[in-house]
Amino acid sequence: MQATTPTASRPGVGERIIAVINRDPRAAPHGTRNDAVLAAVLFAGAACLALFTDDGSRPDPAGWALLLAGHAPLLGRRHRPLLTLCLVAVPIAAFHALDYNHSAPVPATMVALYSIATTGTVRRTLVSGALVIGVGLTMNGLTNPEGMIELLRITGWVVAVLFCGIDVRFYRQYVASIVERAERAERTREEEARRRVAEERLRVARDLHDLLAHSITLIGVQTSVAAHVLTADPERLDRTAVAKALDDIAETCRSARGELRTTLEVLRAQDAAAVPDARGPLPGLSALPDLAESARLAGADVDLSVRADDVPPAVGAAVYRITQEALTNAVRHAGPKPSVRVEVHTERGALRLSVTDDGTGPDPSGTPGFGLVGMRERARSVGGTLDAGPREDADGFEVTAVLPTPATPLTTTTTITSERTG
Structure with a gap:
């Protein structure tokens, strides 16, 4: 029976919403496609408001053209938010001036303002909001001079959207700073790990050099002594001197083998705690x-x-x-x-x-x-x-x-x- 491989669970709706909020809209994948869908949905909602509410006259062909022209620029709201707001404001202002349904284009205007608030500076956001409020109050004063409640409603919505966008922008910056600190800490840990590995390799290289160079040098000298004794006067061979030289070579080999074994035990250990006394006391x-x-x-x-x-x-x-x-x-x-x-x-x-x-x-x-x-x-x-x-x-x-x-x-x-x- 073939074992099944567990698949990663898909994130829930709430997690995906939080991910969208945390993510910089300019770096979001499929941003243009999503904005096209958003513009189409907003235009459909605006059409419903224009047809089924009594907040002004129903649009004629010119009004529908202005309403469509006010939604089309939302395709570039992520990368050109200020230009998008200007392109949205011009046909929408004409739409209001001709006394078409005043509620229909409001969502598109709010989305353009929100885009500026989430991607721009606070100063630019406040200036843009003040201009929109000024234009809105002017249009409302020309078409409905006695509608004080309408003036307050327009101003309240604009202020609420702007502050919501600013809050989201600051929250994204906070999340980005946390992620950046985490990445910096991870890079620091990786660099520290690489530095420790390099230091350990250098230490091992020094240990092996000190051990092998010393032992091999002594073995070489002792071997030369034994060879000299053997060849100096073959007829009067000093067997005692030869035996002592060979014993010295054997003792040096045993000492070197012991130190080399200790070093290799440390290298082969997966964890320093596994062989706490592998190296024994340090020579002093x-x-x-x-x-x-x-x-x-x-x-x-x-x-x-x-x-x-x-x-x-x-x-x-x-x-x-x-x-x-x-x-x-x-x-x-x-x-x-x-x-x-x-x-x-x-x-x-x-x-x-x-x-x-x-x-x-x-x-x-x-x-x-x-x-x-x-x-x-x-x-x-x-x-x-x-x-x-x-x-x-x-x-x-x-x-x-x-x-x-x-x-x-x-x-x-x-x-x-x-x-x-x-």
Whole structure:
């Protein structure tokens, strides 16, 4: 049995009327067709009033022509309301002046006035209404000088229609402003969502770069060490050195695999609440000795000095990643067995990181990478700054970062010092 697809229910009569009221008449679909139908209906109503009421004489052929000429301009009431009113007023005024049925053309005149009130400014509406009242009072004074009640009735209808049109116009503007604010809010939400996606992609790219670049560099250096030991003197092979180099490679691979798995778990999670502890604790200052030891295994001579405490986790993670990338660059570009000094200490309201080496630095003619860009982005992510470039007073490369952090009392400062090792 084939399932039936539910169809959307059609809006009710009341909903459609409200939609018509809320909509700008100049943007309504099939506006000209609807106005043609409206003009025909009004002309039919005017004909009935002219035939079956005693408010003046019945029209002759000239009167019917004037009555038709007073209804035909309503086809352009949406886009040319003022011109429409003028074209309606001329034959209607002649119709009244010839003392034909005075009630017959009133609905067409009111529709023309309503169109001006709903599409024009308040000033134009009031001026148009005053002119219509003046013409109406003049015609009534010429044809029926003693009809004071008729004068009041004409004036009351004109004022009522004008104020009704002005009210509808203001209501439409209010609804349009609400819709515009809603659309603006939706666009803002979409832009915010796109910005968050872009920031998340950038963060993931930085994480993967820091992780893979560091690990692959260490694996490359350790592999070169193992290859050198194997080929240096095959007859006097140092199996212990080869085994240690291979163990270091395996340990680096395991560490990289663990960090990569953690990152991928976060990426695969549909909701951050689904894996609240997927990433585990952020790496911080306490993990800097492990970075220094990894760089030493790759052949660098690292001197690490950390004098800081009570650092926010985000700042500690930024220091860790910047140091990781700086050590990776030193191992890769500073030449064989570079000397690297890493200093981390607190200042008044800030944490300063300095990583210097005595190598040659990156090759300016080489392909630029993303390491320096990633380090600067890391520093900016916590409101800090980072400078990187050749040292001014000596050979080598220097990376300096200043990251804002609450001031740390000197009495609670913890010092982690790692001396150079060969």
